[in-house]
Amino acid sequence: MVWKEEVNSIPETILEFRNVFKAFPKSQHPAISDISLSVQRGEIFGIIGTTGAGKSTLLRFANLLESPDSGNVLFEGRDVSYLSGKELRSHRSKVGMVFQQSHLVLNRKVFDNIALPLKALGWNKEQIKERVLELLRLIGLEDKIDSYPSQLSGGQKQRVGIARAIANHPRLLLCDEPTSALDPETTRSILGLLKSIHKKFGITILIVTHEMEVVREICDSVAVIEKGKLIELGSSYSLFADPSQEITKKLTGGVLDHSIPEETLARTKGRILKIVLKDQVATEPILGKVIRATNYVPNILHSKIEYISGKPIGVFYLETEQDNSSTETIRSAFVRYGAQVEEIYR
Template sequence: MVRETEVNQKDQTILEFRNVFKTFPKSLHPSIQDISLQIRKGDIFGIIGTTGAGKSTLLRFANLLETPDSGKVFFESEDISSLNGKELREHRSRVGMVFQQSHLVLNRKVFDNIALPLKASGWNSADIKHRVTELLSLIGLEDKINSYPSQLSGGQKQRVGIARAIANHPTLLLCDEPTSALDPETTRSILSLLKDIHEKFSITILIVTHEMNVVREICDSVAVLEKGKLIESGSVYSLFADPSQEITRKLTGNVFNYSIPEETLARTNGRILRIVLKNEIATEPILGKVIRATNIVPNIIHSKIEYIGGKPIGVFYLETDLDDQAETIRSAFVRYGAFVEEIFK
């Protein structure tokens, strides 16, 4: 008998990679090595890693633009690993895809580019016109309906590409480095659009990126890949607040610099403690509680607070002159739920 909790968990998973491998011809190392990963329905899930980590290959397993050499891919609990013909076409109609470059048909107008998947699915002309008009309003390009791709900016092209990807009402949207060729302001507008689409249409989004700011801005959960292997996965907050692997610390360090400035460190003479406050603890007056509990007022030499997914992470550095003071302060912070470590010059 299947327990209710198992049924609920199964219902929540829209995409699963199970022990998937992939090696390309002439490659010395597998692009994907024994990766197992579940994507929950309704999530915005990020896959990050450096160049060559296997991110895009894993993403393309979801619509079988790439097929694993071994292992299984499940979509809404169905094994899709070996689909072909009509079944494959039907599956791809439920999975939209946004590419790094918009991949628009250059000799077709914006209307026709968005209408392409609808025509392929047999929609009638009236429904196509209604849907394309609706999507142009969503992406804010109603006035570009008769424009050609060459007449659009990079951000506008990507918006049209997104509209085309969701035209057929997919339940899963794949995004392969959708902002890497865009400037920061346009990147923010594209991420805002993706969040609007996620909220309005309840589309699960799987996004590949090497930009940690993208992960921080839009994702609920994330997986870290390195050299074809899954290094760690979890909520975006936990990734930034408590990364367990060195590669993850390097990736997140570009967004949230936990280190103390060298010039500040050079001016210190005592023992330096690094205090990290996560989750609800970061909103409480922990420092005041420690001072009252220990009757010690340490020197705060550096501090920073960031918000990830609307939740705070606080980091600050204290200097104490005496060894017994450092141990007393350390114990007090730990008692209140903080993470504490000593920093050595």
């Protein structure tokens, strides 16, 4: 990778892990084993894996809440792996963090919780008030300014935690399982808030989660971690549409592996084709084109459209006649128009 050396340049890669390694005593395997990956400025990057995979350890390398035993952590092109003292505090001021639990100070009001990092950086009272009020409007909790954490719901606490994390305009926001303790409706609202923050401030977000709905909803890129190792890396869309590793298929739930209902299958007499439409092809009227091109009208048995990061993946099953000629004609037409075709055998 070529790094820009000009003083005024801004590296496209905001965070890079180079061969980072970490082992904890009495663990059966390293927490992190020789992982290298990059997070690009302005993206939402997800880290997924099973419990104990090493996701949170890797995340915490970014603000040095955990330090690697070996390897390097680069932030905006600078090696920050082993900072301490004033330099470490300066680095952490550029990296906000949202925890699984909000970690609010219980005996301080909402205003004071959000203001904490600003006071630590020496902002004056007027600057603090202006910024806190701006953030309260952003998270929709202006009326909770004088409330204590015990008076807030779980979702409200997390909103306050997010506001505190971005109070001093960090360039990178770390989110460690930010929705795992929330109900589905509240989770959607928190994801909406994170997307709003990402759009409004252009902040880069690195998020650890085991909830695939979170990944599908907001992540641009995803890394799959298993037993401390990087197993798979790619765009969110590609990992759901074409997972190559078994652990990834298990985690993503096999988005394209939709089976035909048994009662539907029992009524079929012909041959069955599974049609998969991805990327631009999924937005086009492929079935109509195939019917016009072949003069065959196959029976649609089952269909579903999934959306990953706002992009569609279409899957549907067709029943064709038993003869090879008509089935091959239909198959060839779908392939010609960019679809993936697989015959399903009972």
